[in-house]
Amino acid sequence: MKIKTTKNNLLKYINTPFDGQDYETVANLIGGNQFIAAANFIDKLDTMVRDTMKIVIMKSCPKISYEMFGTIEFYEGGQ
Numbered sequence: 370m371k372i373k374t375t376k377n378n379l380l381k382y383i384n385t386p387f388d389g390q391d392y393e394t395v396a397n398l399i400g401g402n403q404f405i406a407a408a409n410f411i412d413k414l415d416t417m418v419r420d421t422m423k424i425v426i427m428k429s430c431p432k433i434s435y436e437m438f439g440t441i442e443f444y445e446g447g448q
Contacts, residue, residue: 370430370432370433370436371429371430371432371433372399372400372402372430372433373400374429374430375396375399375425375426375429375430375433376396376397376399376400377396378425378428378429379392379393379395379396379399379422379425379426380392380393380396382421382425383396388414388415388418391410391414391418391422392418392422394410395407395410395411395422398410399426399433404433404436404437405437407437408437408438411423411437423438427441427442
């Protein structure tokens, strides 16, 4: 699995206003192999941040995406 790559890709968003801490939290959870905790944290976030994180994770490592969400594809709501 590409844990370090996924973590680093999430950390690219750390300077995002209001949501930077959320990206850092998820990156650190993934870095610690705490995929279920990261998935639960993501599911409680606002739609835009949640969707962005899922896309970054899925593009970085489909295996991690599957571990966290049970899927390797992302479907935006209503499409």
